[in-house]
Amino acid sequence: MAKLEVNGSQFLLDGETIRILSGAIHYFRVVPEYWEDRLLKLKACGFNTVETYIPWNLHEPKEGVFNFDGLADVERFIALAGKLGLHVIVRPSPYICAEWEFGGLPAWLLSDTDIQLRCLDERYLRKVDAYYDVLIPKLAPLLNTNGGPIIAMQIENEYGSYGNDQDYLLYLKNGLQVRGIDVLLFTSDGPTDQMLQGGTLPGVLATVNFGSRPEEEFKKFREYRPEEPLFCMEYWNGWFDHWLKPHHTRDGDDVADVLDRMLHAGASVNFYMFHGGTNFGFYNGANYQDKYEPTVTSYDYDAPLSECGDITAKYKSVREVMRKHGAEVLEELPEPSRKKSYGTVAMKEAASLFANLDTLSVSVRRRCPEPMEKLGQNYGFIVYRTRISGPRKAQELHLQDVHDRAQVFLDGSWIGTVERWAPKPLVVDIPEQGATLEILVENMGRINYGPRLKDAKGITEGVRLDNQFLFDWEIYPLPLADLSALSYASFQTQSKAAENPMFFRGELLVDDIADTFIRLDGWAKGVVWINGFNIGRYWEQGPQKTLYVPGPLLRQGANEIVVLELHGTDKPDIVLIDAPDLG
Known part of the structure; x- marks a missing residue:
């Protein structure tokens, strides 16, 4: 040939x-x-x-x-x-x-x-x-x-x-x-x-x-x-x-x-x-020139x-x-795909991520907080949990070195977020009886270009209070590649604003399938699944304001929408519109 x-x-x-x-x-x-x-x-x-x-x-x-x-x-x-x-x-x-x-x-x-x-x-x-x-x-x-x-x-x-x-x-x-x-x-x-x-x-x-x-x-x-x-x-x-x-x-x-x-x-x-x-x-990449940019x-x-x-x-x-230049072009242009506004979907059910860790993951114990790859995990999130003795006053909590974004909780209450591109210690007080430290780390995408390709995810070195490293960790990998485990999670009707990481679930009824775009105004940061398909991340920081939902991901009748919201929302509603907003 x-x-x-x-x-x-x-x-x-x-x-x-x-x-x-x-x-x-x-x-x-x-x-x-x-x-x-x-x-x-x-x-x-x-x-x-x-x-x-x-x-x-x-x-x-x-x-x-x-x-x-x-x-x-x-x-x-x-x-x-x-x-x-x-x-x-x-x-x-x-x-x-x-x-x-x-x-x-x-x-x-x-x-x-x-x-x-x-x-x-x-x-x-x-x-x-x-x-x-x-x-x-x-x-x-x-x-x-x-x-x-x-x-x-x-x-x-x-x-x-x-x-x-x-x-x-x-x-x-x-x-x-x-x-x-x-x-x-x-x-x-x-x-x-x-x-x-x-x-x-x-x-x-x-x-x-x-x-x-x-x-x-x-x-x-x-x-x-x-x-x-x-x-x-x-x-x-x-x-x-x-x-x-x-x-x-x-x-x-x-x-x-x-x-x-x-x-x-x-x-x-x-x-x-x-x-x-x-x-x-979770397939978006990231760059690193002066700092990490997902x-x-x-x-x-x-x-x-x-x-x-x-x-x-x-x-x-x-x-x-x-x-x-002599190329063969068609005079009649192909038609665009159909778009549809499906309106507001109330995400009526919610389940706490931390309350359902044992349903969503199988924990492992390690002396040190190891990165995802050492635990056979590729993408998603990972939770590190340990117990700290007290009392301790105004000590600096250092995550060394977090890849890429960590939400830190003490006895279940959020105390701060540490981001790879702007790392900073958090000042903590530990009561006399001690406290449970939990760190939820998001892999926001491995570096795809340049000399920093070796980009392990999670906490890559250790966690310390001032200069004292903390040992003995329970670690929960959360790749979230398959949401089937969520069927065993304890979802409840959501009647008040949520603050900690939560899964929200709602139902979209469809009789006319078309492309659509999800707006998440009033939501902070997270991931959306349609009928179990991960359509990607959202973040109120932008620039992207909508997530594209191709029509073939929908089906006639009931469609399940799941949102993992990392920071909480006052009004757990999403809106499906007929045009994108990329900023």
Whole structure:
């Protein structure tokens, strides 16, 4: 079959020159029922290719346990793209960045504190090989050389931003090839000396990532690859959001202008993102430049297709540039999904998190407060409990080192919150009879980019009063991956304001299924589940003010909504509206 090849500064497919016009759509950020809609809208805008990452942590949630169903059915997504007439570019891990939890690496890697990531470390490579032995045979039949739609595959991801272990890159390249990958391989990096020196391989196509100044960025690339095709593998036409920061937007005309200049230069391009989607569950990542910054639930990215798949003004501006350069665009645009306001849902039942710990978790005893990974936990929350002797006056309670946000309770009463990005001790008084200390820690997302990838969660070192470490802890892992245990929790009708962490439960009756958006005005911080599906985190600090609920998550009749509210609410009602508010 035809293979994508490099011929001087051009690409050839089946002997004919091709310009790759690609857009990124991550199957794992879109419910499967909407994959076809998003792919058709990509094609209608004039694109001939879809690009996707593959997150290792989604597909191997526990070591040796693999998942390729539902949202994780990457084979179905790729085959569907091919059926719709699109080529596919695959970026198959082990590391993907993508503002995704731990850059796609599985959290269980961190149970081995000696492991070295993203280099020729034997312990790490054994895990990669075991994963590739399962993943790559699923992709091989979908290669263009085997009659499928995959025309190119990436080796690692932006490696020059992290390291310079060329032997590691070569190991991954050989690992793909010995497992049957014979399509065009490539690397992608930022267009700087350091990144291009550290992240590229001789004889392997190099591509670059940027959001503006294409002439300048391609000029730097040409210093290293004077003859190869120009390919911007990540054209950052929007950007992602962090909690506590403003919502990012970028003018569509500016995006279109930069695209026009790239295409005039003869370059191929991959829009990152064309459609962002949603960081469902606990899969949002985080960054750490000057301090820890977690990413919000929405991955709207201010992309040409919005989080809920709607065509934007940016889409229309991009489509006109594509048309100008000879791409096949559809005159009639696809219809948006239906939206509906379902009104107010009273969350009438409530159950205390602390009162139901033994129902929700199996505790373990440890001398020291160990992080999640040492207890086989990947995501969610964790509770540390110990008994402190008294009396003690005005002592400083230090959490050393908390990842990421801890609520501290003394004899059941909240005494303060400690946040990783602004750590501070809490001053406590312990009565003569002593007191019970409980610390609820939230994993707000592992770092997905840069030198701080080893991001263990929970309390990573210890807890002390002044300089005295506290020992003998009862620890309750709360991954909350499955809410079935809540059926055994003691829910009661909620008649007064709640202050401590509580689960709230309500029922939404639906006779007409459509997309909707949850507003949680008057709520502080927490997580929402619809019919057992974790749709993500909310936080009154913003910028995001609504959570997207795709229609396929709803069902005719009764729908169960569960909210874990960490700080309490005076009015436990939520409102489902027909439009998003991302800040």
